[in-house]
Amino acid sequence: MKVTVFGIGYVGLVQAAVLASVGHDVMCVDIDANKIENLKKGIIPIYEPGLTPLVEETYQSGMLKFTTNPEEGVSHGQIQFIAVGTPPDEDGSADLKYVLAVAETIASYMDSPKVIIDKSTVPVGTADKVSAKVASVLASRKVDIDYDVVSNPEFLKEGAAVGDCMKPDRIVVGTENENSRKVMRELYAPFNRNHDRMIFMDVRSAELTKYAANCMLATKISFMNEMSNLAELLGADIEAVRHGIGSDSRIGYQFIYPGCGYGGSCFPKDVQALIRTANGIDYQPSILEAVEKVNYAQKQKLFENLNDYFDGDLAGKTVAVWGLSFKPKTDDMREASSIELMKALWKAGAKVQAYDPEAMEECQRIFGAQQGLDLVGTKESALKGADALVVCTEWSQFRAPDFDLIEAMLNHKVIVDGRNLYDPQLLKDRGFAYYGIGRGDSV
Numbered sequence: 077m078k079v080t081v082f083g084i085g086y087v088g089l090v091q092a093a094v095l096a097s098v099g100h101d102v103m104c105v106d107i108d109a110n111k112i113e114n115l116k117k118g119i120i121p122i123y124e125p126g127l128t129p130l131v132e133e134t135y136q137s138g139m140l141k142f143t144t145n146p147e148e149g150v151s152h153g154q155i156q157f158i159a160v161g162t163p164p165d166e167d168g169s170a171d172l173k174y175v176l177a178v179a180e181t182i183a184s185y186m187d188s189p190k191v192i193i194d195k196s197t198v199p200v201g202t203a204d205k206v207s208a209k210v211a212s213v214l215a216s217r218k219v220d221i222d223y224d225v226v227s228n229p230e231f232l233k234e235g236a237a238v239g240d241c242m243k244p245d246r247i248v249v250g251t252e253n254e255n256s257r258k259v260m261r262e263l264y265a266p267f268n269r270n271h272d273r274m275i276f277m278d279v280r281s282a283e284l285t286k287y288a289a290n291c292m293l294a295t296k297i298s299f300m301n302e303m304s305n306l307a308e309l310l311g312a313d314i315e316a317v318r319h320g321i322g323s324d325s326r327i328g329y330q331f332i333y334p335g336c337g338y339g340g341s342c343f344p345k346d347v348q349a350l351i352r353t354a355n356g357i358d359y360q361p362s363i364l365e366a367v368e369k370v371n372y373a374q375k376q377k378l379f380e381n382l383n384d385y386f387d388g389d390l391a392g393k394t395v396a397v398w399g400l401s402f403k404p405k406t407d408d409m410r411e412a413s414s415i416e417l418m419k420a421l422w423k424a425g426a427k428v429q430a431y432d433p434e435a436m437e438e439c440q441r442i443f444g445a446q447q448g449l450d451l452v453g454t455k456e457s458a459l460k461g462a463d464a465l466v467v468c469t470e471w472s473q474f475r476a477p478d479f480d481l482i483e484a485m486l487n488h489k490v491i492v493d494g495r496n497l498y499d500p501q502l503l504k505d506r507g508f509a510y511y512g513i514g515r516g517d518s519v
């Protein structure tokens with residue numbers, strides 16, 4: 077099938093390459109000329125396991141093409157994906173300007189029937205807005221061409237995006253149009269062989285499904301973080317509690333890790349956007365408001381622990397930070413806990429020596445000019461002359477470090493472990509001050 081994807085970010089590029097890999101003829105369109113030029117040269121703008129060979133292979137075979145020319149993009153595909161960003165507006169609601177700009181582009185150039193797919197995460201009612209935009213542009217062109225707007229939200233996880241698209245848990249499709257159903261079935265047939273993963277529903281339910289999924293996951297995290305705060309105050313160990321509750325099959329072990337708060341490009345903005353949607357219809361979403369509040373407080377914990385250890389005197393101290401990305405296996409730092417920590421440290425007059433296996437370039441791009449930031453090449457060099465170590469991201473290479481070396485290199489024997497990677501007793505026995513998340517009286 078001939079497919080066009082507008083917006084070649086984490087979602088668009090992965091989706092496009094995966095569709096091309098099974099034989100669809102895919103044209104990628106982005107307004108970022110630099111990104112498109114680099115992609116043509118084989119330079120992939122993001123780190124995502126397995127993506128580089130997939131893009132190389134499909135580009136070489138001719139099934140994946142790149143352009144900045146919107147007219148070329150629109151005329152290529154019977155199917156037009158909208159996969160552009162939907163960042164938070166000033167009030168936290170999803171900003172639809174990029175989505176509607178693509179809708180306008182599609183309507184301006186289309187000269188044959190199109191199935192237009194909202195792949196971006198968009199509030200309930202957006203498909204109607206996209207449809208209205210297309211209708212008004214077609215009317216102004218005085219042409220009557222068939223089109224349908226389908227909601228097909230994306231559930232991939234950064235760090236496992238290629239695998240998630242190749243073998244999705246489910247493919248949610250919101251449409252009431254019989255032809256669109258057929259087109260979507262044919263498009264996703266290669267990913268739907270083992271069992272039927274396609275879930276058809278009405279458009280508004282599909283739009284809400286995406287927010288409900290992300291808000292449920294964010295709720296699980298904030299719930300566990302609240303429990304970890306209680307565990308700390310009550311002298312219990314949240315890791316024991318986690319094992320205890322996860323063994324109940326109604327609860328399960330998935331996604332109940334306490335930590336230093338959720339980040340990334342999705343959970344924070346999607347929780348906020350659903351709160352704004354609810355406010356807009358005079359409904360107070362008490363659970364979602366609490367989820368956001370708990371997460372904000374949790375992100376302050378790393379700094380609070382350091383501040384506690386150094387009795388509020390962090391000026392002139394150097395802190396080694398392990399992990400900058402919001403989670404492992406990605407270079408994405410959007411809303412990462414590391415950002416909150418580093419900003420607080422700089423404000424308190426401390427310096428940061430940071431290392432991340434993949435997010436160094438991204439950190440350089442965001443904070444390159446920042447005083448008090450030294451980005452170093454290894455996790456060991458981050459320790460050199462540092463007064464404390466903070467673990468922000470649970471990259472596997474941080475899981476079993478050489479504690480003798482840490483002890484020898486740090487000026488003070490203190491570790492703040494935002495991901496509960498280490499055994500509090502072991503560190504205590506070695507004479508470290510250890511701050512985990514909800515580990516009872518571990519300090």
Ligand code: NAD
Binds near residue numbers: 082111174232341
């Ligand atoms: P991104 O910021 O990585 O990429 C968006 C791309 O769109 C950019 O390359 C930008 O240049 C391009 N763009 C903007 N306007 C354009 C236009 N008019 N024409 C063509 N290209 C244009 O965004 P992302 O992380 O891929 O997210 C895209 C959407 O998918 C968002 O709504 C997000 O919430 C949703 N989503 C993201 C994830 C994730 O893990 N990142 C997962 C599921 C859903």
